Amino acid sequence: xxxxSVAELSKELDSGKISSVELAQQFLDRLKQEDGKYxxxxxxxxxxxxxxxxxxxxxxxxxxxxxxxxxxxxxKDIFCTNGVRTSCGSKMLENFVPPYDATxxxxxxxxxxxxxxxxxxxxxxxxSSNESSFFGAVTNPxxxxxxxxxxxxxxxxxxxxxxxARLVPAATGTDTGGSIRQPAALCGITGLKPTYGRVSRxxxxxFASSLDQxxxxxxxxxxxxxxxxxxxxxxxxxxxxxxxxxxxYTATLNEPLKGLRIGLPKxxxxxxxxPAMEAQVRNAVREYEKLGATVKDVSLPNAKLAIAAYYVxxxxxxxxxxxxxxxxxxxxxxxxPKDLMDMYTRTRAEGFGNEVKRRILVGSYAxxxxxxxxxxxxxxxxxxxxxxxxxxxFKDVDVLMSPVTPSPAFIQGEKTTDPVSMYLEDVFTIxxxxxxxxxxxxxxxxxxxxxxxxxxxxxxxxxxxxxxxAHQFQQVTDWHQREPQ
Amino acid sequence: MSISRADIEKVAVLARIKVDxxxxxxxxxxxxxxxxxxxQLSAADTDSVEPxxxxxxxxxxxxxxxxxxxxxxxxxxxxxxxxxxxxxxxxKVIE
Numbered sequence: 001x002x003x004x005s006v007a008e009l010s011k012e013l014d015s016g017k018i019s020s021v022e023l024a025q026q027f028l029d030r031l032k033q034e035d036g037k038y039x040x041x042x043x044x045x046x047x048x049x050x051x052x053x054x055x056x057x058x059x060x061x062x063x064x065x066x067x068x069x070x071x072x073x074x075x076k077d078i079f080c081t082n083g084v085r086t087s088c089g090s091k092m093l094e095n096f097v098p099p100y101d102a103t104x105x106x107x108x109x110x111x112x113x114x115x116x117x118x119x120x121x122x123x124x125x126x127x128s129s130n131e132s133s134f135f136g137a138v139t140n141p142x143x144x145x146x147x148x149x150x151x152x153x154x155x156x157x158x159x160x161x162x163x164x165a166r167l168v169p170a171a172t173g174t175d176t177g178g179s180i181r182q183p184a185a186l187c188g189i190t191g192l193k194p195t196y197g198r199v200s201r202x203x204x205x206x207f208a209s210s211l212d213q214x215x216x217x218x219x220x221x222x223x224x225x226x227x228x229x230x231x232x233x234x235x236x237x238x239x240x241x242x243x244x245x246x247x248x249y250t251a252t253l254n255e256p257l258k259g260l261r262i263g264l265p266k267x268x269x270x271x272x273x274x275p276a277m278e279a280q281v282r283n284a285v286r287e288y289e290k291l292g293a294t295v296k297d298v299s300l301p302n303a304k305l306a307i308a309a310y311y312v313x314x315x316x317x318x319x320x321x322x323x324x325x326x327x328x329x330x331x332x333x334x335x336x337p338k339d340l341m342d343m344y345t346r347t348r349a350e351g352f353g354n355e356v357k358r359r360i361l362v363g364s365y366a367x368x369x370x371x372x373x374x375x376x377x378x379x380x381x382x383x384x385x386x387x388x389x390x391x392x393x394f395k396d397v398d399v400l401m402s403p404v405t406p407s408p409a410f411i412q413g414e415k416t417t418d419p420v421s422m423y424l425e426d427v428f429t430i431x432x433x434x435x436x437x438x439x440x441x442x443x444x445x446x447x448x449x450x451x452x453x454x455x456x457x458x459x460x461x462x463x464x465x466x467x468x469x470a471h472q473f474q475q476v477t478d479w480h481q482r483e484p485q
Numbered sequence: 486m487s488i489s490r491a492d493i494e495k496v497a498v499l500a501r502i503k504v505d506x507x508x509x510x511x512x513x514x515x516x517x518x519x520x521x522x523x524x525q526l527s528a529a530d531t532d533s534v535e536p537x538x539x540x541x542x543x544x545x546x547x548x549x550x551x552x553x554x555x556x557x558x559x560x561x562x563x564x565x566x567x568x569x570x571x572x573x574x575x576x577k578v579i580e
Contacts, residue, residue: 096564097564099557099560099561099563099564195540196539196540196541197540197541197543210538210539210540236546236548239545239546240539240543242541242543302529304525305525305526305529307522308522308523308524308525308526309526311519311522311523312523312526319500323501326501327566328565328566328573328575329561329565329573330561330564330565330566331566332566333566333567337576338576339576339577340575340576340578341501342576343575343576344501345497345498345501345502345503346503348500348501348502348503349502349503349504352502357502358512358515358516358519360500360502361493361496361497361500361502361512361516362516362519362520364496364499364500365488365492365496365516365520366523368496368499374527375523375526377536378526378527378529378531379523379526380536380537380538381529381531381534381535381536381537382526382529382531382534383536383537384534384535384536384537385529385531385534387537387540418518419515419518419519420518420519420521420522423519423522435540436539436540436541437540460540460541
């Protein structure tokens with residue numbers, strides 16, 4: 001059962017060959033047996049999962065089943081789940097049990113899906129290797145057979161590793177600078193960062209509010225489309241969510257790609273990209289040409305400024321968002337505070353890890369009196385230049401294609417001592433968040449036995465087209481079906 | 486661009502994060518490197534560019550000014566580090 005897609009599991013349940021409770025139990029047993037190798041889950045919520053599975057069986061018996069009813073999946077531990085610990089990978093929230101559900105959580109519950117637990121992640125979604133988690137690093141299922149412990153990417157590294165290892169068919173993720181696409185690429189799965197405002201951020205613990213966006217992580221574009229059908233849509237509880245019709249993302253998966261105009265941004269095929277990676281990406285583009293697409297070179301002249309703009313905007317917004325963790329209403333509080341200032345400063349020094357503290361300090365510095373114009377305002381202006389590059393590119397092409405990462409999954413510990421070298425991991429993904437447009441990572445080959453991702457970038461609200469392009473590619477390739485040994 | 490020890494100590498107070506001497510040295514290096522990276526921005530010509538806060542330039546939506554939430558004080562306070570009589574407890578602020 002663990003190798004079946006969401007659609008296939010749904011059919012098994014519909015046929016009555018297996019009940020939701022039996023299916024949940026099988027997945028839970030396997031998860032507990034296997035996850036010691038990966039550490040991809042922070043919390044396995046057996047009790048709630050079995051209760052949800054029981055409700056799912058009742059829903060099906062009452063003729064109210066959706067595609068998702070009884071299908072197991074997992075949430076990144078950033079989505080609040082009523083009654084189930086939500087840690088965001090931090091000691092600060094080690095014992096935080098939310099009294100409410102995120103909108104995304106609520107939507108999966110309403111569809112009857114069965115959440116098996118909460119996946120590991122970089123602390124407060126800050127990282128590209130899942131090594132900043134208070135609950136320990138996640139190990140990429142790829143490379144393990146050679147005795148290598150490689151990173152799964154981050155910040156949604158637990159979700160990516162769990163899907164790659166067939167512990168769950170699908171999991172939610174969030175993407176602020178590449179946190180869905182980069183781990184999807186390094187683990188050989190399919191991930192989509194939707195347009196900013198397409199998926200509600202309510203109850204999704206905030207990192208950088210003008211960039212954060214939740215999205216699907218699954219083995220195929222078809223399953224990602226099924227997830228989008230649940231996740232996308234307007235939510236009055238999120239003031240930045242967009243009120244716009246949601247298409248059926250599965251309806252257009254089979255449209256032919258003849259005439260699709262692909263642009264290759266020359267800045268994303270630079271020296272930073274290893275020749276072996278470039279060869280895989282170009283091979284994938286050739287597959288698209290065989291499917292009838294046309295290809296031309298395009299330029300994003302301001303893309304080189306994206307990392308610099310991001311490392312002002314994201315830390316600045318994080319420093320404001322994370323000011324709520326003060327030891328008063330919930331979360332960690334230091335022992336025996338001698339006064340209020342001592343309580344605040346020790347609670348935050350003890351509760352946050354090093355990367356989170358670095359970013360809060362950079363952000364506070366960038367926002368402090370005398371520096372605001374030079375840093376935050378300047379970065380917001382550069383952000384518009386970056387957006388304008390994409391708007392111009394989409395006048396001539398339908399989608400852009402590029403690598404997701406400069407190289408495949410690296411060995412754990414390789415980049416932890418140098419924050420800036422870790423930041424450069426997101427060199428091809430960050431501009432997309434700044435512009436607010438959607439982009440996918442699709443398995444597109446291997447280098448040294450490790451998965452390579454193809455990034456497909458689209459204009460605002462073009463998720464259906466991206467999923468269509470990814471699905472058609474997956475009809476003529478089998479990279480997405482390869483399984484780590 | 487470098488950042489001084491005094492700047493780090495000042496910003497740590499603003500951010501309400503306690504840092505000790507050894508940490509300040511490590512932060513001096515790491516934050517200095519991050520600010521070097523960020524310094525690339527100064528080369529960009531942004532004279533006539535409007536700052537961008539929301540990718541779709543959306544404005545804040547307003548809703549009717551009516552109560553929509555129910556009182557859940559007990560549920561919310563059950564996860565607080567310290568409460569008494571429905572109030573959150575913190576160290577004494579006024580002598």
